Amino acid sequence: MQSKSRGVRLNPGRKQAIRGEVLLDEATARRLRRRRIRRAGTAVVLISIVPVLVLAYASPAARVQNVDVVGATSIDAGEVRSLASLDGDSMIRLDAAGAEQRIRYLPSLKSVRIEQEWPQTVRIIVEERQPWANWQVGDKTYVIDSEGIVLADVSPAPGSPTVTDLTNPVRLVPGDRVDTDAVQLTRLLTQRVPEVVATTPVAYEYSDEKGLALMADVGYRVVIGDSQNIEYKLAVWKKIEEALGRGGMLGHVLDLRFEGRPAFQ
Numbered sequence: 001m002q003s004k005s006r007g008v009r010l011n012p013g014r015k016q017a018i019r020g021e022v023l024l025d026e027a028t029a030r031r032l033r034r035r036r037i038r039r040a041g042t043a044v045v046l047i048s049i050v051p052v053l054v055l056a057y058a059s060p061a062a063r064v065q066n067v068d069v070v071g072a073t074s075i076d077a078g079e080v081r082s083l084a085s086l087d088g089d090s091m092i093r094l095d096a097a098g099a100e101q102r103i104r105y106l107p108s109l110k111s112v113r114i115e116q117e118w119p120q121t122v123r124i125i126v127e128e129r130q131p132w133a134n135w136q137v138g139d140k141t142y143v144i145d146s147e148g149i150v151l152a153d154v155s156p157a158p159g160s161p162t163v164t165d166l167t168n169p170v171r172l173v174p175g176d177r178v179d180t181d182a183v184q185l186t187r188l189l190t191q192r193v194p195e196v197v198a199t200t201p202v203a204y205e206y207s208d209e210k211g212l213a214l215m216a217d218v219g220y221r222v223v224i225g226d227s228q229n230i231e232y233k234l235a236v237w238k239k240i241e242e243a244l245g246r247g248g249m250l251g252h253v254l255d256l257r258f259e260g261r262p263a264f265q
Helices: 026-058 077-084 096-103 180-196 230-244
Strands: 066-070 109-117 121-128 133-137 140-144 162-165 201-207 211-216 221-225 253-255
Touching: 066 077, 077 096, 077 121, 096 109, 096 121, 162 180, 180 201, 180 211, 180 230, 221 230
Parallel strands: 066 121, 133 162, 162 201, 221 253
Antiparallel strands: 109 121, 133 140, 201 211, 211 221
């Protein structure tokens, strides 16, 4: 007797999964094919771009050939270019931040900005510090700007106030900064004293102990101290002068450093 073996009938029209494989529907398969194509295209583009970038980086046509300095009058433009050290550098990877940092060492420089003008030009735009006042230490007078920075090789502006430093025995060098509050207070008093008290400061003095003091053009001295509550101090000064009269204040000292307790000597 012959035994009949049982088998599985296969449908020739259906794909069968081999063990370990995952069957994908047609839509998923199309998405995967498109993704592979896009990745291959991206790789081809990158492979073709890299040599172009390398050639551009090495090419003399994309390197700095001209360095223009704009805004320099008292600052030496040649020194700015030397500090920037950008000649021959690649325009593609220009270290503008590093160049700006090196240029900022110039004591008379207030700000600097570097711009690229393709294909081969770099423009360095500088803003110089402007002389505003004189700061006198002993027999030496220094020119400072409105932020108290000591300047080099510049003349003071016409009508500049002079602050005599009674404390600092050390000689200053360009780039040093004197007392910032005293400088800002001097600027403010130069404007506000004529407006509030109708008199004009003719000289200023600074010391660590008392701060800022001024000599008024009507013959008496006023110790202001610092810039805190300056409008209140000016109002008190005006009231005292109205009460005593300018003649009564001649040759005396009005001390306004202590709020609510002005002293008259």
